[in-house]
Amino acid sequence: xxxxxxxRTQAPSLFTRARRRLTWVDSFLWVIRVGAVLLIAWGLIxxxxxxxxxxxxxxSQWRDLLVAAIAFGAMYGxxxxxxxxxxxxxxxxxxxxxxxxxxxxxxxxxxxxxxxNGGLWQSNPIIAMLLTLLVSMATSTFMAVLVExxxxxxxxxxxxxxxxITSIGVSFFLxxxxxxxxxxxxxxxxxxxxxxxxxxxxxxxxxxRSQLLVIVVAAVAMSGLWQFVTRTKTGRAMxxxxxxxxxxxxxxxxxxxxxxxxxxxxxxxxGIAGMLYxxxxxxxxxxxFLPGIKAFTAAVLGGIGVIPGAMAxxxxxxxxxxxxxxxxxxxLGIASPSQLxxxxxxxxLVLVLIFRPSGLFGEAVGAEDRA
Amino acid sequence: MRMxxxxxxxxxxxxxxxxxxxxxxxxxxxxLTDDTEADADATGDEETDDPGDDPDEDxxxxxxxxxxxxxxxxxxxxxxxxxxxGDVAFLGIxxxxxxxxxxxxxxxxxxxxxELGTPLDDLCSxxxxxxxxxxIVSDDTVAGVIGTSCSGAGVPASELISSAGMVMVSAxxxxxxxxxxxxxxxxxxxxEGYYRTAHNDLYQGAAVAEFVYEELGLTQMAAIHDxxxxxxxxxxxxQDAFTELGGExxxxxxxxxxxxxxxxxxxEVAGENPEGIFVxxxxxxxxxxxxxxxxxxxxxxxxxxxxxxxxxxGFLEIAEAEGFYFSGPSLQFEGNNNxxxxxxxxxxxxxxxxxxGEAPSAAFWAHAYDATTLLxxxxxxxxxxxxxxSLTIDRAALRDELYSTxxxxxxxxxxxxxxxxxxxxxxxxxxxxDSSVTDATQIxxxxxxxxxx
Numbered sequence: 001x002x003x004x005x006x007x008r009t010q011a012p013s014l015f016t017r018a019r020r021r022l023t024w025v026d027s028f029l030w031v032i033r034v035g036a037v038l039l040i041a042w043g044l045i046x047x048x049x050x051x052x053x054x055x056x057x058x059x060s061q062w063r064d065l066l067v068a069a070i071a072f073g074a075m076y077g078x079x080x081x082x083x084x085x086x087x088x089x090x091x092x093x094x095x096x097x098x099x100x101x102x103x104x105x106x107x108x109x110x111x112x113x114x115x116x117n118g119g120l121w122q123s124n125p126i127i128a129m130l131l132t133l134l135v136s137m138a139t140s141t142f143m144a145v146l147v148e149x150x151x152x153x154x155x156x157x158x159x160x161x162x163x164x165i166t167s168i169g170v171s172f173f174l175x176x177x178x179x180x181x182x183x184x185x186x187x188x189x190x191x192x193x194x195x196x197x198x199x200x201x202x203x204x205x206x207x208x209r210s211q212l213l214v215i216v217v218a219a220v221a222m223s224g225l226w227q228f229v230t231r232t233k234t235g236r237a238m239x240x241x242x243x244x245x246x247x248x249x250x251x252x253x254x255x256x257x258x259x260x261x262x263x264x265x266x267x268x269x270x271g272i273a274g275m276l277y278x279x280x281x282x283x284x285x286x287x288x289f290l291p292g293i294k295a296f297t298a299a300v301l302g303g304i305g306v307i308p309g310a311m312a313x314x315x316x317x318x319x320x321x322x323x324x325x326x327x328x329x330x331x332l333g334i335a336s337p338s339q340l341x342x343x344x345x346x347x348x349l350v351l352v353l354i355f356r357p358s359g360l361f362g363e364a365v366g367a368e369d370r371a
Numbered sequence: 372m373r374m375x376x377x378x379x380x381x382x383x384x385x386x387x388x389x390x391x392x393x394x395x396x397x398x399x400x401x402x403l404t405d406d407t408e409a410d411a412d413a414t415g416d417e418e419t420d421d422p423g424d425d426p427d428e429d430x431x432x433x434x435x436x437x438x439x440x441x442x443x444x445x446x447x448x449x450x451x452x453x454x455x456x457g458d459v460a461f462l463g464i465x466x467x468x469x470x471x472x473x474x475x476x477x478x479x480x481x482x483x484x485x486e487l488g489t490p491l492d493d494l495c496s497x498x499x500x501x502x503x504x505x506x507i508v509s510d511d512t513v514a515g516v517i518g519t520s521c522s523g524a525g526v527p528a529s530e531l532i533s534s535a536g537m538v539m540v541s542a543x544x545x546x547x548x549x550x551x552x553x554x555x556x557x558x559x560x561x562x563e564g565y566y567r568t569a570h571n572d573l574y575q576g577a578a579v580a581e582f583v584y585e586e587l588g589l590t591q592m593a594a595i596h597d598x599x600x601x602x603x604x605x606x607x608x609x610q611d612a613f614t615e616l617g618g619e620x621x622x623x624x625x626x627x628x629x630x631x632x633x634x635x636x637x638x639e640v641a642g643e644n645p646e647g648i649f650v651x652x653x654x655x656x657x658x659x660x661x662x663x664x665x666x667x668x669x670x671x672x673x674x675x676x677x678x679x680x681x682x683x684x685g686f687l688e689i690a691e692a693e694g695f696y697f698s699g700p701s702l703q704f705e706g707n708n709n710x711x712x713x714x715x716x717x718x719x720x721x722x723x724x725x726x727x728g729e730a731p732s733a734a735f736w737a738h739a740y741d742a743t744t745l746l747x748x749x750x751x752x753x754x755x756x757x758x759x760x761s762l763t764i765d766r767a768a769l770r771d772e773l774y775s776t777x778x779x780x781x782x783x784x785x786x787x788x789x790x791x792x793x794x795x796x797x798x799x800x801x802x803x804x805d806s807s808v809t810d811a812t813q814i815x816x817x818x819x820x821x822x823x824x
Contacts, residue, residue, distance in 0.1 A: 057642030061668050068634040184458065185685065186655035208666055281631035282655060290629060322632065326639050336625040338636035339598060 029354060036351050039332075046331030056330065063205065065323055071211035073318015074218035078273035079295035080302070080310035081225065082144070082266030088242040088305040089262050092160040095167040096147050098292015099174035100267050103143045105274030105283045106178060108136030109187055112279075116190035125193035133217075136278075137271035143174070144267025145260055153256075171292075178285040186284040214276050221272050222311050225265065229307060238262055242305070290342075294321075297349045303362020312360060321345035436536035436766035439514055443760040446486035447750065449474075449743075450507050452493050452500070452518025452528060452539070458653075459495040461683060463520040465723075465731035466542045469739030470517045472722055476712040477747045481754055483762050485747065493524035500524025501531070508535035514764050515539065515746045517739065522546030522601040526560045533562035536766045538773060540746050540793075541567040542739035545575065546604035551790040553611070558790070564770050566791040568738040568745065568782060570700050572601070574796035576608025578820030579649060579676060579698045582800045584616045586818055587674060593622045593645035595636065595660070597652040605651045605678060621645050626656055633663045641669035651678030651698070654685040661691040676800075682811040683733070690806050700782075701797040701819070702734045702812045710779040711744040719781065734811070738794065741780035745793065749773045796822040 050056045057065070079101050086094045112132045115121045121128040151170050155163045191197075192210060199206040229235035240248040241258045249255050277291065294317060302313025324344040329337035352360060441447055451470050454463030467490050474485050491503040500519050507513055508531050516532055516539035519525040525544040532539045541549075544567050548558035552573060583589050594610055596602035603625075610620040621643040626636050637660070640648060648670075650660055657677055664670045677686075679699035686692050704716035719740060723731055753768040776793070777786040787793040800818035801811065808814055 055642070057638050058669070061638050061641055064666075064668055065634060065638040068632070072632050186658070188658070188689065191690070277631075281659060284655070286629075287631075322635050326635055330639065335623070338630075338639060339625040339627055341630070341635065342627070 033354055036354070040328055043328035043331035046333065047327050048331075050331065057326070062323075064208075065326070066319070067207055067211055069319045069322025070315055071214040071318075072322055073298075073315040074215050075273045075277050075314070076291065076295045076298045076317050077311040077314025078218055078221060078269045078276075079291060080298040080314045081222070081269045081307060083296050083299040084302070084304055084307060084310035085238075085262050085266045087299070088307075089238065089245075089259055090152070090156070090160075090163070092164045093167065093296060094147075094152075095164070095292070095296075096151075096170035096174060097144070097167075097266065097270060098288035098290075098295070099171050099178075100140050100144045100147070100288075101270040101274045101277075101291060101295075102178065102283070102285065102288030103174065103274075104136040104140030104267075104271035105278035105287060106182065106285075107139040108132050108271075108275045109189055109278055109283045111135040112189050121190050122193070125196070133272065133275045136275035137268045140271030140274060141264045141267040144263040144270070147174075148260060148263040171288075175285055175288070182285065184285065186282045188282045189279045192279065210280060214280070217272060217276060221269060225269065226307065228265070234258070234261055294345060297345060300359055301349050301352050303359030306359070306361045306363075309359055309361030316360075317345055317348065320348040324348065436770070438763050438765045439512060440757075440761050440763045441483055441512070446484040447480055447754075447762070447764075448486055448488060448510070448513045449746065450488055450491060450513055450516045450518070452491045452503050452507065452516055452524075453739075454495040454499075454520035454524070455490055455492050457494060459521060461732040462543060462735065463493070463495070465733050465736040466518075466520055466739040468723060468727055468731070469542065469719075469736035470743045472719065472726070473712065473740045473743035474747070476714055477744060480747060480751045481756055481762060483754075491518070493519040493521060493528065495521040495524060497523050497527050500526065500528035504528035504531040508532060508537065511535075513537060514750055515769070517542065517743055517746065519544060520735075521599075522549060522604065523599055525549055525565075526600060529560065529562040529565040533564045536564070538564040538566065538746070538766075538769055540742040540773075541565070541569060542742045543569045543733075543735040544601075545569050545572040546600045547571050547573045547576075547608055548600070548604060550792045551788075552604075552608070561790060564773075564791075566742075566745070566773055566787055566793050568742040568780070568785060568794040569735065570794050570796045570798065571792050572605045573608045573612075574820070574822055575678065575698050575700075575798050576605055576610075577612040577822075578798035578800065578818075579609050579678075580612035580616055580618070581820060582696075582698070582818045583647060583649075583674070583676065584613060584618050587647070589646040589674060590618045591621050591644065591646045592618060593624070593640045593643065593648045593673075594620050595640065595648060595650040595652065596625050597628050597656055598625055599628070599652075601680065602651050602653075602678075606649060609649055609651075626652070626660075628653075628656065630656055631659055633659045634667060637664050637667040637670060641667050644669060645673060647674035647676060649676045649678075651676075651680060653680045654683060657681045657686055658689055658691070661686075661689065661695065665691075679734075682801075684809040687803060687809040687811065687814075688806055693804055693806050695803050696817070697801050697803060697811070697814070698798055699801070699811070700734065700738075701795075701799050704737050704781050707737075707781050707783060708779065709741060709744055709781050711748050714740075714781075716781050737781040741782055741785055742793075744780070745773070745776055745778070745785060745787075748778070749776055796820075 082097045082100065083093060112121065115128040115131060147170055151166050152163050155166060196209045196213060198209060200209050200212060229238060237253045237258045238261060240251065240253055241255055245255055295314065298313035298317040299310045301317055302309030321341045321344050325337035325341050329340060451467045453466045454460060455467055471487065474487060491506060493500045493503055504527060507516055515537060518539060519528050519541055520543050522544045525541055529539060529549060548560040549565060550558050550561060550571055552558045554573060583592060592613060594606040596606040606623065610623060613620055622640050622645060624636055624639055626633065650657060675694065676696040676698065678697060682697050682699055708715050716737060749769055749772040750764055753772045754762050754764045756762055774787050774789060783795040783797065785793050798820040799816045801814040802817045803814050
């Protein structure tokens with residue numbers, strides 16, 4: 001560089017004027033946005049070309065994958081509700097929620113095994129599975145409430161970072177308590193009764209019965225929860241506390257009780273997810289970790305604090321990570337795309353947040369509401 | 372307007388600063404070149420002296436790795452580095468116990484006792500192998516190491532132990548890159564002073580390929596690994612061997628450890644219409660694959676083949692595992708004798724049962740026993756007792772001795788080649804048809820592969 005360097009000091013203002021309204025961060029984000037869309041489009045085109053050339057999975061294989069991904073996502077959605085609801089009322093992320101899910105699945109496993117040994121699982125599978133579901137829900141509910149009572153209640157008036165870090169501690173405590181109590185082996189639920197395996201035709205489309213079960217149970221649970229939150233007095237109290245704890249208290253709402261209810265409801269949903277997940281994929285002390293992180297991702301994706309957002313975020317995340325690797329990365333010609341499923345899931349979160357920083361269903365959060 | 376002005380100001384500052392920097396830079400580089408020239412002159416003088424020292428240094432690299440000396444009354448130190456905790460402890464614990472029994476059977480080496488020290492844990496991971504190996508090499512009284520259990524841990528461990536001049540003999544690392552791949556070529560992770568009594572997975576890959584191509588008549592295969600050096604190495608070896616025979620691996624893909632939903636990867640596989648899937652991964656992931664593949668359209672009738680990592684109760688006991696083929700090293704050790712200690716496999720199992728109150732949970736105990744006797748005999752052959760009664764082991768001589776050892780072990784003929792592969796390469800394929808049989812040695816053998824070398 002020489003001493004005479006006029007372009008720097010007397011910058012021709014054409015360039016500067018054009019980007020006067022555009023900050024560096026904004027333009028950087030736009031580059032990422034456009035780049036991401038182009039990359040995804042490229043991958044999609046690649047997959048479509050392969051498909052039309054008769055390569056890769058057939059149409060019905062893609063359809064099966066889609067259904068499987070929705071079923072997996074429905075479980076994420078059920079767990080995500082717990083993250084979202086707790087965030088809604090207390091404004092912190094309860095990282096122990098994945099372990100609440102795990103505990104339900106675990107104790108549900110013991111119930112199912114006992115029922116199977118007793119013969120009820122075989123002779124009357126529906127009742128046996130309902131009992132297992134109840135046990136799983138009860139365990140998760142109990143665990144969620146217990147954690148709130150022991151670990152979070154005393155910290156309610158402290159800065160939100162403190163319960164957040166506490167929740168990480170609780171998460172490890174629960175994980176390794178289960179490891180100590182029950183060992184590290186992966187245990188499998190008794191097999192599903194014959195009428196729940198194989199395919200069933202829904203509007204001419206064959207769907208795996210186990211996946212249908214997951215989707216139906218999740219849909220029923222979610223609509224039940226929605227009714228509860230919108231129609232009942234307790235639900236209204238929960239929304240009021242989420243809006244403003246102090247005013248809600250002034251209106252005669254028992255805030256403590258409402259918070260316990262929130263934990264309980266979130267726990268129950270996690271218990272349902274736990275039983276479904278455990279039934280399909282087995283249980284181990286570590287099973288709550290990744291689904292927990294994914295469900296948290298789903299909750300943020302849908303807009304944290306918003307219940308329908310958690311549900312939709314879960315299903316969407318399931319779709320992204322189930323179909324995304326093969327559809328986008330496969331189309332880009334990347335080898336072993338399934339190994340990158342977690343990367344795809346978390347990239348999906350980043351992308352959604354780049355386009356909509358408050359999540360799909362979220363509202364813009366004021367500075368004082370942020371954790 | 373304010374922003375514009377700010378921008379201009381920043382640009383001005385940047386321009387000014389860069390001017391200053393270039394000025395300084397020029398001066399500096401000028402100074403530097405002067406310095407280096409001066410240095411070059413100085414070193415030039417030294418270099419003329421160097422040739423005299425060089426031969427010594429070269430010798431240090433090639434031959435003289437130093438030696439370890441034990442005074443009278445001290446014990447020869449060897450170490451065990453196995454996966455003795457976590458999911459893979461079923462593999463590492465019998466290895467470690469096999470080593471313990473072998474040391475007891477061998478007895479003293481030239482009047483010196485042999486001490487194993489505290490067993491180290493390779494955690495079946497690269498991190499575990501690395502940190503345990505660091506512990507070992509920081510103690511320069513260690514003569515040799517038996518380990519690791521997992522190839523993933525073996526890669527960093529062998530590098531560290533090799534550069535410390537020590538030797539290690541593994542009982543169960545099978546990843547080809549640790550010794551040779553393809554045959555006759557140094558593997559990517561080859562280190563001098565690394566030996567193994569386990570088979571090289573090139574053999575296992577070739578065995579599966581031959582079995583699939585010639586016995587089953589399949590030409591379109593899929594391979595799934597889980598990113599672990601063991602599974603990745605094995606599927607690669609299989610792919611190479613299968614392609615050479617004339618078959619085609621139509622899809623070569625991977626899952627992650629900890630994955631539960633295998634439908635996406637199985638859909639990817641189904642899209643290429645393979646006739647069989649080679650999936651040499653571990654439980655619990657292999658369990659999920661077994662449960663889910665039948666429901667993926669197009670995979671209902673594929674032939675499933677797994678490997679020795681899945682030949683454990685946790686997988687064999689599930690109903691979905693029925694119909695799986697498994698490849699693995701030959702497990703028929705009955706009637707074999709280790710000629711160094713004159714111990715038979717049957718005697719060994721009796722000892723094991725008596726000492727530890729259970730049967731070994733994995734089959735590499737025999738390899739560990741042979742590995743330990745191999746190491747002890749080599750030490751015995753090269754160790755020299757000095758005038759003061761001390762025992763000196765020359766590290767370079769120990770390496771050379773190991774590379775040329777040959778004897779009859781529990782697993783069969785043990786002959787170390789120049790890359791450190793000592794084990795027999797006999798591989799068996801078994802067909803699992805009854806999930807109530809969870810002992811892999813009781814499952815019928817349908818194919819035996821003997822290396823043609």
